[in-house]
Amino acid sequence: MIENDNVVTRPTWIEIDLKAIQYNARLIMKHADATRMIAVVKADAYGHGAVAVTKALYDIGIRDFAVATISEALILRQEVDHDDFNILLLGVQDVSQVKLMVENRLMPAVGTLEWLYQAVSFLTDSQILDVHLAVDTGMGRMGANSQADVTELYHFIQKSSQLRLNGVFTHFATADDDNEAYYKQQVTKLYQWVNGAGIPKKYWHLANSGSALWHHNEIDTDTIRVGSVLYGFNPGSPALDMSIKLKNVLSLKSRMGAVHQLQAGESVSYGATYTAEHAQWVATLPIGYADGYLRRMGGMKVLVSGEEAQVVGRITMDQIVIALDKQYPVGTEVTLIGRDGDEKITIEDFATYAGTIPHEILTSFGVRLPRIYH
Numbered sequence: 326m327i328e329n330d331n332v333v334t335r336p337t338w339i340e341i342d343l344k345a346i347q348y349n350a351r352l353i354m355k356h357a358d359a360t361r362m363i364a365v366v367k368a369d370a371y372g373h374g375a376v377a378v379t380k381a382l383y384d385i386g387i388r389d390f391a392v393a394t395i396s397e398a399l400i401l402r403q404e405v406d407h408d409d410f411n412i413l414l415l416g417v418q419d420v421s422q423v424k425l426m427v428e429n430r431l432m433p434a435v436g437t438l439e440w441l442y443q444a445v446s447f448l449t450d451s452q453i454l455d456v457h458l459a460v461d462t463g464m465g466r467m468g469a470n471s472q473a474d475v476t477e478l479y480h481f482i483q484k485s486s487q488l489r490l491n492g493v494f495t496h497f498a499t500a501d502d503d504n505e506a507y508y509k510q511q512v513t514k515l516y517q518w519v520n521g522a523g524i525p526k527k528y529w530h531l532a533n534s535g536s537a538l539w540h541h542n543e544i545d546t547d548t549i550r551v552g553s554v555l556y557g558f559n560p561g562s563p564a565l566d567m568s569i570k571l572k573n574v575l576s577l578k579s580r581m582g583a584v585h586q587l588q589a590g591e592s593v594s595y596g597a598t599y600t601a602e603h604a605q606w607v608a609t610l611p612i613g614y615a616d617g618y619l620r621r622m623g624g625m626k627v628l629v630s631g632e633e634a635q636v637v638g639r640i641t642m643d644q645i646v647i648a649l650d651k652q653y654p655v656g657t658e659v660t661l662i663g664r665d666g667d668e669k670i671t672i673e674d675f676a677t678y679a680g681t682i683p684h685e686i687l688t689s690f691g692v693r694l695p696r697i698y699h
């Protein structure tokens with residue numbers, strides 16, 4: 326399945342293994358003893374294509390999805406054939422959009438009484454808005470942040486005929502690093518406040534990927550709310566050992582456009598920062614920083630015929646140049662992320678080289694890169 330035909334006219338593409346996503350979803354649920362998953366498919370499923378990922382997860386029985394924005398949610402409502410699945414909106418939403426939310430059965434995360442007051446005023450008497458109560462135990466982005474506030478919000482929702490509670494959640498700031506004390510403090514607050522307010526356990530969803538991987542024994546909830554692990558990468562510091570073996574999901578590939586030989590003293594790309602010391606075969610690949618192959622990736626390795634080769638000279642907007650040990654035919658496949666023979670370049674390797682995290686790399690891959698699913 327090809328999302329657009331760029332790949333025919335410019336041979337650079339992303340390959341996505343949907344079976345690996347399904348495998349990872351099942352594995353993390355088993356690992357965390359979860360019976361239900363809210364699959365986080367915001368930011369176009371971390372760059373993997375939210376529609377394809379949602380369909381693949383729907384096919385293995387997942388019925389709860391989370392996105393950040395209303396427009397992300399509307400795409401799922403329009404493009405996914407089934408309509409018996411829930412969509413949670415994680416971010417702060419513009420309350421004037423509640424009609425759109427009700428009409429499309431989108432469930433906003435809510436954290437203040439003012440928001441709920443206003444929401445109710447936008448609804449007709451017969452409309453019911455499902456909401457998830459956000460509890461801020463230490464993330465500092467949104468949510469009720471005391472037992473009194475949680476209780477007040479819960480009671481308000483219970484009393485209103487236009488509001489219905491569908492979930493209550495918090496988000497952990499340090500589940501994927503070694504600051505366990507902070508994590509434990511968040512868990513303690515959540516249990517105190519939410520138990521104190523009397524909200525039944527069946528509504529709770531707390532665990533993000535880091536929590537599901539490394540801390541599932543410290544919380545006793547049935548539902549996990551995860552993104553990163555579905556896409557097969559370590560959400561935390563590479564130093565933290567993965568407790569389970571996730572499957573790789575994404576590969577980034579291209580084909581050699583031009584192949585030519587530089588003579589000693591000849592240079593490559595803007596700034597002429599790379600100069601051949603002796604006769605040197607190089608190939609030009611049709612990918613650049615406009616696609617998300619960041620400018621700072623100069624010097625990164627790629628894989629050609631199962632061997633490492635190096636990006637030389639500056640990354641340009643649409644093209645990069647790699648050094649070769651010999652001449653290769655135009656059209657030879659090059660792996661920029663993924664496996665080739667015994668060698669592999671993981672998304673974690675790529676992100677570490679770029680000085681960032683996999684999430685940022687994945688969500689920066691542009692629309693110019695077709696996603697091919699298998």
Ligand SMILES: *Cc1c(COP(=O)(O)O)cnc(C)c1O
Binds near residue numbers: 535553554
């Ligand atoms: C993005 C997000 C998640 C998913 O986090 P991962 O670490 O990728 O599992 C879960 N909950 C909220 C509120 C989020 O914003």
